[in-house]
Amino acid sequence: MGRQPCCDKLGVKKGPWTAEEDKKLINFILTNGQCCWRAVPKLAGLRRCGKSCRLRWTNYLRPDLKRGLLTQAEEQLVIDLHARLGNRWSKIAARLPGRTDNEIKNHWNTHIKKKLIKMGIDPVTHEPLNKKESPEDQKNLQQQQEEEPNNKEANNNNNDNNGDLNSEENNSNSSSSSPTENSSSGEESLLLDDSLMMNDLWMDHENPLVDALLWDTTTTTTPNVEGTLTVPCWEDNNNYGWLLDFDEDIGVQDFGFNCFNNEIDHHHHSNAMQKL
DNA sequence: AACCTCTCCAACCGCTCCGGG
DNA sequence: GCCCGGAGCGGTTGGAGAGGT
Numbered sequence A: 001m002g003r004q005p006c007c008d009k010l011g012v013k014k015g016p017w018t019a020e021e022d023k024k025l026i027n028f029i030l031t032n033g034q035c036c037w038r039a040v041p042k043l044a045g046l047r048r049c050g051k052s053c054r055l056r057w058t059n060y061l062r063p064d065l066k067r068g069l070l071t072q073a074e075e076q077l078v079i080d081l082h083a084r085l086g087n088r089w090s091k092i093a094a095r096l097p098g099r100t101d102n103e104i105k106n107h108w109n110t111h112i113k114k115k116l117i118k119m120g121i122d123p124v125t126h127e128p129l130n131k132k133e134s135p136e137d138q139k140n141l142q143q144q145q146e147e148e149p150n151n152k153e154a155n156n157n158n159n160d161n162n163g164d165l166n167s168e169e170n171n172s173n174s175s176s177s178s179p180t181e182n183s184s185s186g187e188e189s190l191l192l193d194d195s196l197m198m199n200d201l202w203m204d205h206e207n208p209l210v211d212a213l214l215w216d217t218t219t220t221t222t223p224n225v226e227g228t229l230t231v232p233c234w235e236d237n238n239n240y241g242w243l244l245d246f247d248e249d250i251g252v253q254d255f256g257f258n259c260f261n262n263e264i265d266h267h268h269h270s271n272a273m274q275k276l
Numbered sequence B: 001a002a003c004c005t006c007t008c009c010a011a012c013c014g015c016t017c018c019g020g021g
Numbered sequence C: 001g002c003c004c005g006g007a008g009c010g011g012t013t014g015g016a017g018a019g020g021t
Helices: A019-032 A040-044 A050-061 A072-085 A089-094 A101-118 A135-146 A163-170 A184-203 A208-215 A241-246 A266-275
Strands: none
Touching: A019 A040, A019 A050, A040 A050, A050 A101, A072 A089, A072 A101, A089 A101
């Protein structure tokens, strides 16, 4: 028999969220916090399934989300983490504050995958697509390695071009199997190792990744000692600018936010306007 | 301008995981 | 240990917009 539907399908709305629905969900979550998603639609007055609400919140409405394309440093980190964790997007996303698993997954499938293939790297195994590469390819690879002399030890974990190719053998904690085959106990040590790796990264200010993160002016990402990227303050995200603009009488202040400014996230804005 | 194709990403679906009884 | 329900995860899809002809 088929499984029970996650929610009563009757009267449950699907498809793109309207600004009005977003408003209701934001209002509810900020008032009541995240609890029991199944109950959220009813309590928030939404004709949606709880799952859909959770997804909308975590992938789109959460105030700590960064918008926009992944920075090069983030991309690099994703590649490295993917090499170690496989398609465990939520685990990867956990290392990139402000980014969602869905976002990373999408970015991987649309950008990074292609990039790696173009570079002759198998996006699944992170091994060269063709072991017997042409001399020219090898030369390019070597050139790329030479261009990044600062990575040394840390770069085994953070170099998408070549570090990934070596990371497995260079990382004593990595299993020799494919990334996705790590046992859960192995994962524990892997994660521990990861935090050490991140600490190393932050200590090593000559590392291009660190530099990129520290000096990337498009975000205000800052490092912290836990080895994760600290999410910039909300006011830098302007996540709700579009909502403010959409409906001034919503009173985002009512949500308890006082750090919005008037800059509008054009993407959201246009979406909201479109939906009106 | 109109049509077609491609790309991207928000959202859905179905499965697994996990905790409580 | 088993069952059940809810939450979370990852793969996939469909529609909107961009780009090309």
